[in-house]
Amino acid sequence: MAYWLLKTERSAFSWEDQLKAGPKGGEWSGVRNPLAQKNMMAMKIGDLGFFYHSGDEKRIVGVVKVVSEAHPDSTDRTGRWNCVDVAAAGAFQKPVALSEIKAEPRLANMVLVRNSRLSVQPVTEEEWMLICRMGGYNQR
DNA sequence: GCCAACGTTGGC
DNA sequence: GCCAACGTTGGC
Numbered sequence: 001m002a003y004w005l006l007k008t009e010r011s012a013f014s015w016e017d018q019l020k021a022g023p024k025g026g027e028w029s030g031v032r033n034p035l036a037q038k039n040m041m042a043m044k045i046g047d048l049g050f051f052y053h054s055g056d057e058k059r060i061v062g063v064v065k066v067v068s069e070a071h072p073d074s075t076d077r078t079g080r081w082n083c084v085d086v087a088a089a090g091a092f093q094k095p096v097a098l099s100e101i102k103a104e105p106r107l108a109n110m111v112l113v114r115n116s117r118l119s120v121q122p123v124t125e126e127e128w129m130l131i132c133r134m135g136g137y138n139q140r
Numbered sequence: 141g142c143c144a145a146c147g148t149t150g151g152c
Numbered sequence: 153g154c155c156a157a158c159g160t161t162g163g164c
Contacts, residue, residue, distance in 0.1 A: 007162090009162095033146095033147075034147090054161085054162060054163085055162075055163095058162085058163075098163080115145080115146085116145085116161085116162060116163065117144095117145065117146060117147090117160085117161050117162065117163095118146090119161090
């Protein structure tokens with residue numbers, strides 16, 4: 001079981017959109033970066049990911065789970081890109097802002113801090129647990 | 141609005 | 153196959 005972080009601009013696809021997709025979830029489409037793509041290809045059903053709003057908000061607002069492993073991205077006509085399906089697993093009681101992550105020394109090595117442009121990133125178990133605690137998110 | 145970091149493109 | 157030029161992302 002692995003942990004990830006998925007970035008999206010609110011205007012493109014928001015947490016509310018993710019909630020609307022319900023327990024069956026939907027495609028995490030539109031990723032057109034080779035490294036982000038490689039990360040998605042490595043996702044397994046049941047893996048969890050932070051849902052991060054980039055742009056004006058810059059904060060983690062919730063958790064999604066992988067409900068379908070990589071398959072062709074329906075928004076891609078070239079046939080080169082794949083995506084996974086994710087469903088909302090729960091919202092943070094208190095969203096965790098990028099500024100809080102940067103202020104936490106134990107998170108200094110997070111990919112989010114090191115390579116802010118990567119849209120699909122791995123998260124370590126230690127980072128995952130700590131951020132869940134910061135966000136008031138209870139894992140089952 | 142700026143710019144650093146990173147990707148992609150295209151000429152050679 | 154290299155690399156300069158250009159485009160995009162995303163934080164500040």
